[in-house]
Amino acid sequence: MTMTDDSTAPATTRRPRLSATDLALVAAFAALIAACTVVGGIPVGGAGVEITLQTFGIALTGALLGAVRGTLAVAVYLALGAAGLPIFSGHSSGLGVFTGLTAGYLWSFLAVAFVTGLLVRYAARGRRTSAFVVFLCCLPGVGLNHLLGILGMAAFSDVPFSTAAGWDAPFWLGDIVKALVVALVAAEVHRAFPQLLGRRTR
Known part of the structure; x- marks a missing residue:
């Protein structure tokens, strides 16, 4: 009868899905989104919704962190606002915002970060250092938002879709410009840190 020494068997360790660096990035980008939002907004349109850098922060988070970490960063941001920190548009906060006039925009942020991150990582692939390619990856997120x-x-306002679309119309140009700026910034970051969205290696 032979005995085997388990201590000599190769140990296989499963890496955590999110490393300490990942968690730090998630926290940092949640803070970035909050900072982009609380910088003075400009009310426009029939509904008085403010133009802020909020969507810039959301799209940039997805483009740089990818679908999983980007969506998680947005979720942290939304959770902090729901908990009472005044980090939503107009310095608002609380659960009531999620059933108010701008609730659709807030709920869309998770999808925007996820879709943008997914496209930049998998559709752009090795071309994510091209601002034009990243810009194209950002456009579906703009449409979803x-x-x-x-x-x-x-x-929530009990108005026809066409009326709500009219309220939303003034935001399109600004959001497309913000998507272009996101693309310029993200392309440079990916050029400097090519492994930011790459596969992890052992």
Whole structure:
């Protein structure tokens, strides 16, 4: 009868899905989104919704962190606002915001970060250092943000979709410009840190 020494068997260790660095990035980008939002907003449109850098922060988070970490960072930001920190548009906070006029925009942020991160990582692949390619990856997120925002305003204000779309219309140009700036910044960051969205190695 032979005995084997388990101590000589190769040990296999499973790496945690999110490392300490990942968690630090998630926290940092949640703070970045909050900072982008609380910088003075400009009320525009029939509904008086403010233009802020909030969507810039959301798209940049997805483009730099990818789908999983980007969505998690947005979730942390939303949770902090829901808990009472005045980090939503107009320095608002609390659970009531999630059933108010801008609720559709807030709920869309998770999808925006996820879709943008997914496209930048998998559709752009080795071309994510091209600002034009990253810009194209950001556009579906812009569309999602506006579509869900319009649906939210129509639902919670009890107005026709066309009326809510009219309220939303003034934001399109600014959000496209913000997507372009996101693309310029993200392309440079990916050029400097090519492994930021790459596969982990053992």
